Amino acid sequence: MSTENIFKATPARRILGRIAPENFIGRSEHLREITALAPSTSPRRGLLVHAAPAAGASELLRQAYDKLFQQRGLASPIYFAFTRHEQTIAAAARRFLHTFLSQLVAHRRGDASFVNAPPSLRDLIDLADPSDYEWVERLVMTYERAREGGDELALVRLCFSAPVLAASRGARSVVMLDEIQNVEKLRGEVELGNEIAHVSMHGDVPFVLCGLRRGLLDELSGGNAPHRFDGFGTIHLEGLKEADARTLVERLAFTERVAINDETRDLIVQLFGGSPFYIASFMYAAHLDNVSLTSFLECQKIYVDELLGGRINRRFNSLLEEVTPSLTIRRALIRLLYDAATNAGGKSPVEAWRRRLELEPDELYPLMFALHVRELASFNATFMEIGTESLWRDYLRASYRLQVAADPRALVVADTLVETLKRAPQTMARHYRRAAALNLRELLARFDAQRVAASLLHYDRFSRIYRGVEAEEIELGLDAETDLIRLPQVVHAASCASFHPPMLHVCDEERCAVAHGFDAMPYTDANEIVWLTAEIDSKLEAGRAVTEVWCDRLVQVGHSCGFKRFKLWLVAPEGFSAEASELLSERDAFSSSRRQLELLTARLSPEATDARAGTETEAPDEFEMVIPMGSDTELIAAHTVEQIARRLDFPAEAINQIKTALIEACINAAEHSLSPDRKIYQRFRLESDKLVVTVSSRGIIVPSPTNAGTNGNDAREENNGRRGWGLKLIRTLMDEVEFERVDDGTRLRMTKYLRR
């Protein structure tokens, strides 16, 4: 993929930002929220930024700093991060005051050089703007006296209220305090979090208080009298959205001069769950190693290098050091975490932790809480549950083998590479399945006691009335239906696996949902109902056997979770056979096809999206064509190949065979992949005695009719032998057929020889 024409590097002034502003993707709204605090007319007193680990919160604040610095005449930006290296509260307070004055003077003088190389406090007095000279001098003198005095509280209050004092003298600032979770580790008598919360709420200075989402409010809570943070906005900072993460990878590939393609770009996004920190580290590593990332193997090599010795490795090492500085405890911790990660469910009891780490409760609980805050594990009173992020688990496995089991490094590298490489197609497959899933959970959440045509929830009825009917007619028919179903008011919807983890073994999380609600008012036990719904994989109408299996599974979920009253709703892309519908009726279950679900979704919220993209080049004897999947576009391909085949004087019968084979190949590509771009790539190469047609598409291989489906159903029974003929037909019609699975999709090569 060429990115050179897409992005033109625009030079921008960077002071604290570690990446170029044009590469700072997907955070423009948050950036705007922070910079909007600068005018004195800002309606907000400040912002609380609850950040997921490695979501790029510090970079967000640094970018905001750079942006605010350029806005002359407005508030001065102040960025201060609590670091884990700092030992005491007093030291943090002193460093804050120094940072504050350096950055304030820098901004008011328009000289950014002080920001990264701050002069001494005494020098800052001389460097201060004449209008600030008096109060800066007085502040420094007072500070020096307080420092000598040894009153920690007085020192802390003096330092952290300096922005309020400055504002009262006409030097307003926006104070951004980062990594507030590190306050917890500082030694001292003062409740620093409480002091910060107090000054941020009562001074006329906007504060941005940023920290890990599991630790921020604990630090700022104020103990028995929790602070309300009136007038504060909230930012929940998570991984980048998928489209933004893709753009980030593309931009970094361009700036770091690393070749990528669409497949590896998407893999990188999936590997790092949209974390800008990990993506940037990964791309930078590829740049340093001067490697291209055009295959899964190359990507996984860099991934393993980073995991075992690069920036990603150092980040996890550093996180564990924050959790416990003791090397001995850390090694025992890695063993414990690894063992817990390999347990079913990734859980282990707290008591086991205490025994194995040989720690007293007052040492153990801070350690477990530190793991919890960093989301390396979840602390749930009686047990610890290890984080499921695959990057963290890969690190844990490799660290355990290297540091605890003392396996040879070469063996660990080789095993990790092989394992992650094997996992890459599964990672993508899971991503595609997730993208193609019908999103039952969201749909259920939108039910809101609305009334819909009953046929939308009874496939047999829908099929009887609307099969083969024009879309407009269906809409009119649904509008005219008098038999309506009142959907429940759903108050909570979650994946089935959240209630009953064994469901993860039989289906993807997003394909099965549980919705709690009420099917009538008032909110009483009698009206309480739980909808259990699942999406079944089936190319044709789902048969009775698979339908029965799914009904039983959902009933089992209902019973094991103790739901008193529940309703089953099964969804199959092509609906259900007559026998299956009979069963569903016996079980009093609802049933819908994908079409019904689309209609239902449109009726609950009429929105839809679409996306398109570009294509490439061709050679003299070679023709290339990209068609979107669906809407009979295979006909366009068939007509095109007919024209090309005529050039070589293929007889009419052979042309018909080529056309038919191509149509089948296109249908196959559309039906058998959960293609992310919904495109079919075709290449027609003319040689003296043959025509070679290559059809490829991205996505995964949906199990063939001879294999069991991903949901555990036996597709043979469903097929009744009437589908899955595509490849057989192609082999009959063409002379040579090669079907291969590539990194991220499939490729079918078909050859027809000219017989003169």
Added chain:
Amino acid sequence: MIDSHDRSPVRSERSGDIAVIYASDYLNKLSGERIERECRVALGAGCRALVVDFKNTGLVNSIGVSIMLGVIDAAERAHAPLVFSNVNDQAAQLFEILGLTLHAALAADEHAALQMLSELNVSERYPIPVGKHT
């Protein structure tokens, strides 16, 4: 965007006890289902034999053909003879490969199909020879 029903819709006519369903120019899932629907409607309305005419059909795909098997099933259950007429070479080859010609007769054109059925005296519900163009 191509949309088969805009180019040549599936339609049907009735000739006594025989329904003639005219397929559209591309036999795919959608048009196949429309043919199936027309056939079921015709059988439900009392027709005793069916002709599916493919004179407008240029291309056929395997999904469309698989739906024709459903049509054959429906006709068999109703003891109604079924004839495919005007099947071009491409479609005929597919019908052959996919086994449709084992269950339904092929006629050169609609007239020949009607002739074939009238000779059978459809009301007596005789099976008819299958797989050959008359």
